[in-house]
Amino acid sequence: MNKTVNINLANILFHIDEEAYQKMSRYLEAIKRSFANTSGNDEILRDIEARIAELFQEKMENERQVITLKEVDEVINIMGQPEDYMVDEDIFEDAPSGSASKTAKVKKLYRDTDSKFIGGVCSGLEYYTGIDALWIRIIFILFAVFTGFGFIAYILLWILVPEATTTSQKLDMRGEPVNISNIERKVKEGFDDVASKVKNVDYEKMGDKVKSSSKSFADALGDIIMFFFKIIGKFIGVLLILIGATSLIGIFIGMFTVGILDMFHIPGLDFYDMVNSTDTPVWLVSILGLFAFGIPFFFLLYLGLKILVTNLKSIGNIVKFSLLGLWLLSVIGLTVLGIQQASSHAYTGSTTTKEQLYFETGLDTLMISMKASDLYDQVENGGFGGMSVAYNEKGDRLLYTEDIRFDIKKSEDSLVHIRVRKDADGSSYENARQRADKINYSYTISGNNLMLDNFLTTSVENKVRDQEAYITIFLPVNTIVSLNKSTEYHMGWSTENDRDVNRRDMHNYNWKMNSNGVMQCLDCPENMVGEMNRNKNGHIIINENGVDIDIKDENDNIKVKINEQGVQIKSDDN
Template sequence: MNKTVNINLANTLFHIDDDAYNKLRRYLESIRRSFSGTKGSDEIIADIEARIAELFLEKMENERQVITHKEVDQVIEVMGQPEDYMVDEDIFEDEPKKSYAQPTARAKKLYRDIDHKYIGGVCAGLEHYLGIDSLWVRLIFILLAIFTSGFGLIAYILLWILVPEAATTSQKLDMRGEPINISNIERKVKEGFDDVAEKVKNVDYDKVGNKVKSSSKTFFDTIGDIILFLFKIFGKFIGILLIIIGASTLVGLFFGLFTVGMFDAIHVPGIDFYEIVNTSGAPVWLVSILLFFAVGIPFFFLLYLGLKILVNNLKSIGNIAKFALLGLWLISVGTLIVFGIRQAAEFSYTGSVNNKKELAMQVPTDTLIIKMKDSDTDYSRDEIHFGRMTFGYDENDNRILMSDEIDIKIKKSDTDSISINVRKDADGSSTLAARDRAKNIAFGYTLKGNTIILDKYLTTDTSNKARNQEVTITIYVPETKTVYFDETTNRYIGRGIKNDQGYYRTGLVEHYWTMDEDGELKCLDCPELDDDEEDGNGKIIINEDGIDIDIKDNQDSFEMKINEDGIKVKAKEKK
């Protein structure tokens, strides 16, 4: 068991092992002794302590980690010992100076060089970072500002705001890519003092006095402060906006996660409908959690970014937490993509099964009547829909899936008898799976006298799930046979039934039709058109099924105009 102590190093609190603390204390004391009596010794020591604190923070995985001998030794190795750099020139004047291996150059970091600035120090900082003379950098910004509609000015202002200034000795060394050790810190501090001494020696006191009297700041400094102030306000606004967006989204997701999970647990109506849509096999609570992480983690980082903008000294969540959240997000998104692919695959293929049967009417010469069965007395339905699919209950109160996706078509028979073909369609991940699902569709009809009574709904077990199940009934009638569509078939008549009136689907209802030799229905009781109507411009039928534009035989085209007065459709006659 080792004793630990708390230390304040460069205004940062660290937990350090007692033995490591003693070693660090002796190291700092030896540095103080080495620089005692040196110009700027206090600033040198303060910069050294700040650099040591930075190195400790880089090595810590969390704020409660204890600094040990290992970390102290690594820091001393980076910073070096004072005796490696201090040379008493009076004693060793006649001896050749020893050369010490200097650490390799570090990667440069971008800072604003405020010591050599004209406005904000951006160009001077880019000189160090890019290795290009600041004069050329300034010319580039000016040319960009002139020839790109102000882009150069905008870029300069953004860099001024976003790039920090090199204020400390460590930052100035980082800007130049020089190792931050005792030797370089000492050199930079001494250079600063020498520069100050040189400026004091060569200063024109009268000129400075007049300048101080006139203004304490340069014009550019004042403008810079105003711009920075405005952008800080804008930045705070952006931070507040990010916090509101992130927090509200997370709260909504959190509420939705537990609401869906709770509803699924107590089987609230509607939640279980997910099961007939879902093909991935993933329970609703798992999908809810994956969606929570996939959507919530990006918005959490938006919230965190907003807090970082508003709170200057906000603690970092740490690299472990960041990478853990990133990994969790990637897993959630990847899993949802897999579920989505499996879901889409269930609709990749369509399978069909056909059942054709010849009907024997009691009186073949009678009119064939087509009507729908009143199935509402046989089934009870829920009000929850997935397209045209809904839950229902059969006469034994077993839960089933129901749909009115039924189309009735009329075609000319090749024989003298009436026949009916029932085609059942469904989707699946393969043709075989789709055909199996289609076979499980229940649909029936009966022939009573001269009337074909069709089921109003197709049904299937809930285990077959909603996969675009539909039924198409094709009735084949011989030539000259009369057909009558009962009003109950109004919404079930399919598209493309050829008739001499040009009626579209619902227009066929409650009229008597006879099949001609060309497979077209001829109306027996439709109102006759007058001469003007027959020679007119055709018809446009607009109903719940869409828009049908009928062009008569003596017309080959039409024109449509849409303007502020509305829509105008005019058929052009053949020349």
């Protein structure tokens, strides 16, 4: 059973057994004696202790773990023995000869505040990437000017990348081993102002060349493969950062702008209240959308930074789980609101009225026209579902649409009737019928002219629920009808005519209702007799010359003619 001791090393508490403590104490005392007459010895000792504490933390699996003799020996092997180094002014000319670790050092990303212009991000990236800081600054400026991303990326790196303050962190930034020799050397550089001189020493390059020449072909091939894998990994990291950052900016601007405008009731955004059946404020939906879509892209950005920055500090489990909880709550909230919104259109209800039309002067020829509304010039832009916002003569806001269709049918008696069916959606059949009943639609009679409104209105409280109106005019047999051009875009599909004239072209001719309920053309040209849909896919013509059929598609062209000469069939293949 070993006795344990609590020690404070670089302001970090460690549990260490007594035997390991005694060895570490002797080691630190020997180092202190070695640097007794060295300028800046206090700073050297502080940096050495900080590096030892960092190495102990890397080897500990949890905070309660006890440091044993094994960990102390491993740390001493990395740091080196004091007697292994020339502790004098010739330290820059003599290389260590002891058992210090020869393991290649991996660079860590820090902000170099010693050479900074703003935050030291670019000068830190110079050490990490090997690219001159001037070019890195130019790249950031170009991205900031043309895309805005350079500014955001610089701010994020400034926040997330730690500053190289201690000597060991500066050695890590340069990729140099953090041992006694290098710590003393860096401290001496600060005191003697020889940083530029030491920076140009190429001993490490020479050593790398010697090492590389002794490598086997397999090792070299392995290094090349690993190099390409690292390049691919860095590219993926940059791509994830670009996607995450740009998406976050777009989502934030979009959601934040809509939410803020809604909170201040900017004109034009009130229309969304007429679409929203949940009565949830737009700003609240914007916040939920910001969390639901923004948090995944934030983690995407964070993953890219983790790939690029090997020593990036973790945001912590508390933040991670808090963001996960916010994301789940936001997704659930939007899902519930979406279901409620969809359920508001689950049912379609109708109300129908049918009336007899009276004509004071009798009816010879019925003139049908569509009457436009004075509200048309007062319609607000930004309609949804075919509806817009308009104002009546009192200044009241109304929902307005021109989604009106009418058809002509045969009357079952000798009178003229009109049927108006109004449709609307709702969360239940009864709710839909109530909304349909609140639709305002009218028509007028002047002489023998039936003027139908080409629009309908309803109160804004009824919200947008696919409100529509269908009008059916029932005419006795032999009633003559003349359609005004204003009916061109409002004729329905159920009106039949004996010439198969397109419904949008019926206003060009006069019609009479026959006993079969089909509108008979009174003034159509003779060559239109029996003519059927002529379009880009061919035609079928039946007249006094016989039957002429031309069938076309994207692959074939087949023509069939039947007349007094017989049947003729011709295709592109024959």
